[in-house]
Amino acid sequence: MDPGEGKVSDTALVVTNEGNVPEDLGLRIKDEDDKGEWTCGPLPVALNQYVLWCRLCEDGDIMNSNDLTTSVQWCDGTNFSGGGNDMAAAASENMWFSFKAPSSVSGEHAADPHIITVEVSCREAE
Numbered sequence: 373m374d375p376g377e378g379k380v381s382d383t384a385l386v387v388t389n390e391g392n393v394p395e396d397l398g399l400r401i402k403d404e405d406d407k408g409e410w411t412c413g414p415l416p417v418a419l420n421q422y423v424l425w426c427r428l429c430e431d432g433d434i435m436n437s438n439d440l441t442t443s444v445q446w447c448d449g450t451n452f453s454g455g456g457n458d459m460a461a462a463a464s465e466n467m468w469f470s471f472k473a474p475s476s477v478s479g480e481h482a483a484d485p486h487i488i489t490v491e492v493s494c495r496e497a498e
Contacts, residue, residue, distance in 0.1 A: 373473045376417060384466035387492055389459040394497035397456035397465065398444040399426055403489035409479040410486055414439055417475045424488060425470040428455025437470075444493055458497045467492075 373379060389395045401424065404411050413421040427437040428447060437453050438445055447456030455465050469490075 373471075375473055375477060376475045378470065378472040380470045381468050384468050386464050386466055387456075388464040389461055389494070391494070392461045394458045394460055395494040396447050396458065396497050397428065397452075398446045398493035398495065399438075399440055399452065399456075400444045400491050400493075401440045401442050401488060402491040403487075404442065406487040406489075407479070407481040407484065409477075409481055410474060410488075412439070412441060412488075415472070417472050419476050419478060420474050422474050422488075423472040424490070426452050426490075427468045427470075428452040428465050440490060444491075446495070446498075448498075 387397060401412050410420045410422055412424060415423055417423055424440045425437045426440055429452075438451050445451055449457040451457075459465060
């Protein structure tokens with residue numbers, strides 16, 4: 373991707389509640405960058421700073437979804453476009469991501485691919 377370029381995922385990742393009680397999903401960025409040069413942040417993107425969004429529902433504007441951060445954000449019926457909250461046992465949720473690349477990059481790995489790790493957690497629905 374070019375600096376400052378944005379991309380929305382073409383396909384959804386599917387998360388399934390394989391437990392036997394309703395669950396809430398929690399999302400966070402576990403590793404901001406496998407090269408240790410980029411960080412996540414809010415818009416506007418900046419030098420070595422990107423934004424990653426997630427949406428958990430069929431409909432909705434991904435740019436009106438939550439920015440992912442390094443802290444767990446629990447789905448509560450509003451976050452992430454309303455999905456991932458009170459998921460029944462055996463229910464599934466589709467996850468779409470949108471990424472806005474840093475406006476510019478620098479560092480030893482500026483021309484290399486960078487990997488961002490997202491962690492999905494669950495807890496008994498509240």
